[in-house]
Amino acid sequence: MRDALRGVLGGVALLVLLDALAARAGWTGGLLPHTAGTAAWVASRSAGLVAYVALTLDVVFGVFLSTGAADRFLPRARSLELHRWLSGVALGMVAVHALALVFDGKVRFDVLDLLVPLLAPYRPLAVALGIVAVAALYVVRESFAWRARLGAALWKKLHMVGFAAFVLATAHGIFAGSDTGRPWTRLLYIGAVAVVAGLVGYRFAAPRRASRTVS
């Protein structure tokens, strides 16, 4: 069942890619439907904000695990479960965030704009930061499966890429977002950066606790 679903999704992805290539070559006008209003744009922005909150919490739980800072309040197994779940939510919402753009009728994104940095028709540099952040997030999430092969030391180093993903996603949200000027969005970015920076400071100021293993 899972393989069948993967096959269907792979087929759809291939069709969408071929459609984008054909439209870029001028052979078709693009077969995907586009919304006349702002529904796709609003859906994308909302999903982007949810993804950012999930990523921030994911980093927070990652630091809790590596420092043991929340062990008194939450069993480690539960923290690990939440850490993995949040990274899945972040990636899932990023997929919605990016794919919704393909259906927007005003700023015409195609699937290649979502995959190749600097191709986007809208704020290309800021969008490129988001694309690199997704790649970093994906590597970190997949690294759970490679942990035994990589060894604990290398795996921990690779896991640090999660911090880079957070920094890139923050810069991306600030420079690409149309809500950046609003007070609540500013509060979100300032709050997220302050919490993560504080926890990272604690993480590196507490080397003994930091050497705890995540299992």
Ligand code: HEM
């Ligand atoms: C393929 C990768 C990505 C693409 C193509 C992309 C594209 C975009 C675009 C075009 C905008 C501007 C929308 C607006 O005007 O608000 C935006 C904003 C935003 N993105 Fe992304 N993004 C990507 C990855 C990410 C990631 C990894 C995150 C966080 C985990 C993220 C979070 C946000 C946030 C928070 C905003 C601001 C929303 C707002 O101000 O309303 N994006 N993104």
